[in-house]
Amino acid sequence: MLSHVLLISVAFDTSEITPCNHNASLCSLDQSALDGSRRLMTQFKHACNRRMLRFLGRIFVSAQTQRSLNPAAVHRCFCSAAYPCLAVKPIMEPKLYRPPPEVRGMTALDKDAFTQTITVPALRVPIGVLNKVVKSLKKSSIQRPGVPRVVQDKEQSSDFRLVLLDPRRVSAPSSFSETEAEALRSFSVSEELHYYELKLTYDNLKSEEVLEAVLPQGQDVTSAFSRVGHIAHMNLRDHQLQYKNLIGQVIMDKNPGVTCVVNKTNIIDSTYRNFKMEVLAGEENMVAKVKENGVTYEFDFSRVYWNPRLSTEHQRVVQLVKRGDTVFDVFAGVGPFAIPAARLGASILANDLNPESYRWLQHNCKLNKVESKVRAFNLDGRAFIRGPLKQELPALMRGTSAVHVVMNLPALALDFLDAFRGLLHHQEPPCDENLPTVHCYGFSKDDDPDTDVVERASRSLGFPLKNRCSVHFVRNVAPNKDMMCVRFTLPKDVLFGSDAEESEPIEEPASKRQKCEETTNAT
Ligand SMILES: C[S@@+](CC[C@H](N)C(=O)[O-])C[C@H]1O[C@@H](n2cnc3c(N)ncnc32)[C@H](O)[C@@H]1O
Numbered sequence: 278m279l280s281h282v283l284l285i286s287v288a289f290d291t292s293e294i295t296p297c298n299h300n301a302s303l304c305s306l307d308q309s310a311l312d313g314s315r316r317l318m319t320q321f322k323h324a325c326n327r328r329m330l331r332f333l334g335r336i337f338v339s340a341q342t343q344r345s346l347n348p349a350a351v352h353r354c355f356c357s358a359a360y361p362c363l364a365v366k367p368i369m370e371p372k373l374y375r376p377p378p379e380v381r382g383m384t385a386l387d388k389d390a391f392t393q394t395i396t397v398p399a400l401r402v403p404i405g406v407l408n409k410v411v412k413s414l415k416k417s418s419i420q421r422p423g424v425p426r427v428v429q430d431k432e433q434s435s436d437f438r439l440v441l442l443d444p445r446r447v448s449a450p451s452s453f454s455e456t457e458a459e460a461l462r463s464f465s466v467s468e469e470l471h472y473y474e475l476k477l478t479y480d481n482l483k484s485e486e487v488l489e490a491v492l493p494q495g496q497d498v499t500s501a502f503s504r505v506g507h508i509a510h511m512n513l514r515d516h517q518l519q520y521k522n523l524i525g526q527v528i529m530d531k532n533p534g535v536t537c538v539v540n541k542t543n544i545i546d547s548t549y550r551n552f553k554m555e556v557l558a559g560e561e562n563m564v565a566k567v568k569e570n571g572v573t574y575e576f577d578f579s580r581v582y583w584n585p586r587l588s589t590e591h592q593r594v595v596q597l598v599k600r601g602d603t604v605f606d607v608f609a610g611v612g613p614f615a616i617p618a619a620r621l622g623a624s625i626l627a628n629d630l631n632p633e634s635y636r637w638l639q640h641n642c643k644l645n646k647v648e649s650k651v652r653a654f655n656l657d658g659r660a661f662i663r664g665p666l667k668q669e670l671p672a673l674m675r676g677t678s679a680v681h682v683v684m685n686l687p688a689l690a691l692d693f694l695d696a697f698r699g700l701l702h703h704q705e706p707p708c709d710e711n712l713p714t715v716h717c718y719g720f721s722k723d724d725d726p727d728t729d730v731v732e733r734a735s736r737s738l739g740f741p742l743k744n745r746c747s748v749h750f751v752r753n754v755a756p757n758k759d760m761m762c763v764r765f766t767l768p769k770d771v772l773f774g775s776d777a778e779e780s781e782p783i784e785e786p787a788s789k790r791q792k793c794e795e796t797t798n799a800t
Contacts, residue, residue, distance in 0.1 A: 373421070373445060374477050376490030383491050384519060386526045388479035391487065395477060398447050398470045399439040401430055406464040407438055413460035417453060419443045423481045428473065439473055484531040492520055502528060502538070503585055505578050506565030509535045511557070525557025536560050539579075549631035550582035550686070569613060570595075572620065572645055576611045576637040583611065587685075590751050590762070591617065594683060594716055598623045601678040605666045605713075607658045607693065608686040611637040612651075618681075619647035626669065628654040628661040658686065662696040670713065670772075671704055680713040682767070687718040687760050691730065694737035697767060699774050706773045713767045718751070721759050726750070730761045740771045 450468035525538035537559040541552040563579040600622030609627035635655035684690040723729035746765035
């Protein structure tokens with residue numbers, strides 16, 4: 278009994294009593310406990326704050342008048358008996374829901390364990406003005422997935438409903454804004470607060486709330502994921518791995534349309550730039566269907582490269598392509614440059630070394646009805662440049678339509694530029710130059726990524742590109758790693774020069790060369 282009284286006192290001192298958590302304390306008090314507590318309190322009165330004693334006394338008197346001592350009744354007593362200043366504090370709860378402590382450490386999801394009843398303030402509103410009042414109280418009413426804002430007023434006549442309010446915003450009639458108070462007056466709705474026991478279940482919680490409740494306290498519970506069609510793709514930290522299946526299930530439950538959650542099990546380092554992944558929850562179907570910039574793609578996400586964060590970059594480059602142009606896509610993947618460019622009326626030669634990418638590229642060409650505009654190849658990038666590209670280029674250079682070469686393999690593409698050296702050196706250079714525009718991607722960890730990628734491209738090409746190219750920052754892929762795109766007109770000297778792959782590429786100051794070499798090794 279003593280502990281009950283102390284429990285309440287401690288809670289007061291620390292302002293911890295809230296609609297969510299004080300029920301738990303007060304529920305544990307039965308009627309005799311309250312009587313006993315009251316007797317005990319008289320013995321403590323010299324030690325206790327007089328205001329607090331008066332307050333507690335009023336609570337107990339009110340509680341004793343209740344027929345059955347249910348948590349809501351106690352809560353109502355609490356709120357109506359409290360001094361205004363104390364009445365405010367219990368409801369100033371930063372979180373609406375405090376999960377039961379038993380869920381902490383759960384590894385297999387038990388949805389029922391999250392069910393909890395909380396007490397929320399409410400207004401009694403006549404049915405005739407209900408819609409208008411709900412509209413006026415948008416900011417103060419409760420907003421939660423699956424929780425009704427209006428409920429039946431069980432104790433009163435059927436002419437009234439209860440509008441449930443958010444206890445974090447409304448703790449007393451004075452909590453309403455001037456506009457809200459004015460609206461209530463105009464609809465003749467009393468500002469008197471009523472209290473309603475609201476059952477919150479797993480379905481009413483957000484994924485962060487569930488994960489925060491389950492994962493060890495103080496540890497990062499970030500539940501970020503990338504969405505690729507029906508697949509949510511996560512990158513869990515070590516401390517989260519123990520909960521991986523639960524996390525997967527929660528992400529699936531809370532995100533409509535996600536029917537499969539995967540965790541990538543290694544960094545993207547394979548030749549084909551695809552992730553190894555483990556299914557955490559849902560179906561094992563890895564064939565995703567996505568829409569990017571209005572184009573539909575299908576592919577097996579576990580076997581090809583796809584990055585939803587590149588959609589703006591794909592669009593940026595495709596916008597530079599005109600009807601009648603030709604695009605050589607050296608590292609085409611499943612077609613996010615090639616297919617939209619083909620849809621614009623360009624002719625495409627698209628290549629990828631990964632047989633799966635090649636297969637899905639062809640599939641996507643059919644899906645988007647551009648198979649007549651796209652020729653697909655399954656070659657190494659250098660072989661593609663020295664084969665199909667070399668074969669087509671002379672004729673294209675005699676024409677007037679633009680020629681683009683897209684090289685999106687940022688870890689390696691700059692090194693592949695050497696394949697252009699002396700590519701056409703046995704041939705006669707055309708009089709009218711219609712030289713290809715190259716869009717070559719590279720990662721950089723350098724403090725000056727623009728200079729870094731230009732220097733590396735120059736070295737690989739054997740031709741100084743400084744002041745002859747433009748550099749575009751694509752995105753930051755890691756804290757100290759940027760993805761860049763160097764755009765330049767492929768120099769005639771490179772294409773028609775003697776095959777210079779083995780020769781020293783460019784005349785750069787020795788210090789710069791050194792820096793270049795170091796950077797290349799580091800990337
Ligand atoms: C970063 S992905 C880019 C795919 C696509 N262009 C995009 O933007 O989504 C690079 C692609 O290059 C392919 N690849 C890797 N090494 C290659 C090589 N040596 N030759 C040709 N393709 C290669 C991979 O299979 C992958 O599809």
